[in-house]
Amino acid sequence: MxxxxxxxxxxxxxxxxxxxxxxxxxxxxxxxxxxxxxxxxxxxxxxxxxxxxxxxxxxxxxxxxxxxxxxxxxxxxxxxxxxxxxxxxxxxxxxxxxxxxxxxxxxxxxxxxxxxxxxxxxxxxxxxxxxxxxxxxxxxxxxxxxxxxxxxxxxxxxxxxxxxxxxxxxxxxxxxxxxxxxxxxxxxxxxxxxxxxxxxxxxxxxxxxxxxxxxxxxxxxxxxxxxxxxxxxxxxxxxxxxxxxxxxxxxxxxxxxxxxxxxxxMTVRPARPYVNDAEAVFTDPAALAPADPWERVRAARRLGRPTTFDHIAGAFEEFVELHGDRLAADCPAMVAGLARLDGVPVAVIGTQKGHTAAELAAHNFGMPTPPGYRKAARVLRLAAKLGLPVVTLIDTAGAYPGITAEEQGQAVAIAENLKLLAGLPVPVVAVI
Structure with missing residues (x-):
């Protein structure tokens, strides 16, 4: 030109x-x-x-x-x-x-x-x-x-x-x-x-x-x-x-x-059949190795264990992070974006903590605020629009209990996400 x-x-x-x-x-x-x-x-x-x-x-x-x-x-x-x-x-x-x-x-x-x-x-x-x-x-x-x-x-x-x-x-x-x-x-x-x-x-x-x-x-x-x-x-x-x-x-x-x-x-899907590797999935709780409850609590608190960003880097390709609730803020505790999983375009949403005290503080210790829930809702709507499956990675102590969170409608933001997920026309996989 x-x-x-x-x-x-x-x-x-x-x-x-x-x-x-x-x-x-x-x-x-x-x-x-x-x-x-x-x-x-x-x-x-x-x-x-x-x-x-x-x-x-x-x-x-x-x-x-x-x-x-x-x-x-x-x-x-x-x-x-x-x-x-x-x-x-x-x-x-x-x-x-x-x-x-x-x-x-x-x-x-x-x-x-x-x-x-x-x-x-x-x-x-x-x-x-x-x-x-x-x-x-x-x-x-x-x-x-x-x-x-x-x-x-x-x-x-x-x-x-x-x-x-x-x-x-x-x-x-x-x-x-x-x-x-x-x-x-x-x-x-x-x-x-x-x-x-x-x-x-x-x-x-x-x-x-x-x-x-x-x-x-x-x-x-x-x-x-x-x-x-x-x-x-x-x-x-x-x-x-x-x-x-x-x-x-x-x-x-x-x-x-x-x-x-x-x-x-992300709008292009691979032309290949889906392979169901059923043998890799445990459906019987009795088949899982027993673990001491207190050891599981300690494992959940261990700073060295993988975060959402670690899982995204290890399991997904071509991750493009999206920011902001289009209203007032971007919540660092909530990670959202588009990626590919084994070549298939998906939406990824997860709560992020960190490996150090500084990282934990920067990400609000993995506790989302109302802007975080609204950012997640925005990406959920985008996934529904484009027909993309949703993968959520959950690692949080819960929503942030703060004055600003209540001022910004914490309960309303959570309720809206629940209602949105209830009618989402695409598959949703939650990984805890």
Missing amino acids: TILNTGTSAGTTWMVCPGCAAMIYVKRYERGDRVCPECDSHGMLTAPQRIELLLDQDSAEPLACAATVPDPLVFTDSRPYPDRLADARRRTGLDEAVACVRGTLGGVAVVVAAMDFRFLGGSLGSAVGEAVTTAAEVARAERRPLILVTASGGARMQEGIVALMQMAKTSDALRRLDDAGVLTVSVITDPTYGGVAASYATSTDVIIAEPGARLGFAGPRIIRQTIGQTLPAGFQTAEFLLEHGVVDMICHRSALRDRLILLVG
Whole structure:
């Protein structure tokens, strides 16, 4: 795919890094996919560059999208809106602020919709909404995972309420993908704000953010002016949002394609018969070796015994951990994600303790909080949507008995999980 208007002059040899202000060699910057070799800050990529970075070589096929009204409000400020559109198209070589393609990712058929901030700030207008909706419809019809790469300042003001309506339109398109059991993944790049952040960027099954990417509804300047308060360090960055349970993971640009290959690969099941090794399973308690009860208690408290992470590393392949309850926090005592078990895609959920005092404290001694139960519920729903068996690894003294746990609805969170599991349409195996 041809890269258009990369943002650096063809005759430029050196440039100033937007992140650290260091002088860097332009060719080195471009070879590194616009990641600064000094501070590791991730610069903006164009939509064609994103597609080329992610998809298998020469697999991209543009999607045809229906035409929209080019100037629904006949809007004019200092320049007529059609003039601004024409100028953006000339500068970027794109028809709109998003490019939508079919393609393959690690051999798996996918649909990608990549936004381009150069085009009127990646703003969400009727044409962008129609394009994203078309991408979702193609993904549903052809049962391809949908990958959304976002970069936006919000809804397009020149289209007013018509632009805001695209939030509902695209959200409905993603809901239909939920009903159809098609995986959706969003890749948050810097910046993603406003109507895009409050619709399709954050309503996918998995949310991946690039390091330092900013995501939010209102911008920090508006928030400061409205509430008159100093915002916390790192506010609205990917790191801040991971801590507060909004995104599933932060992924360096150099590892993004491989991470996406693992995720979309979870939708592919091996074509082989199931082998029932019944002889390896004890069904008669009398056949088990006798053990002293106190020795079993001591064994349960032994720091050297395997933790959930140890079992995942030993029994599963390709584990991709998912974080956060999408509300307020990420519980370190609850581990959840997708993996393969003997080649079969599964969801894995477990309580994590540790081998040292520091690890035990970091994981709250294996006692989940309400955000942990809500994270588990989110992964259970994803397993039901994708038709994946669930394996749970249980190693806990019980739910965390604390003030904040009660404030956050501990009993409600547990009750919701029980009700969810009671009707889950996939097999569930509990390992104690």
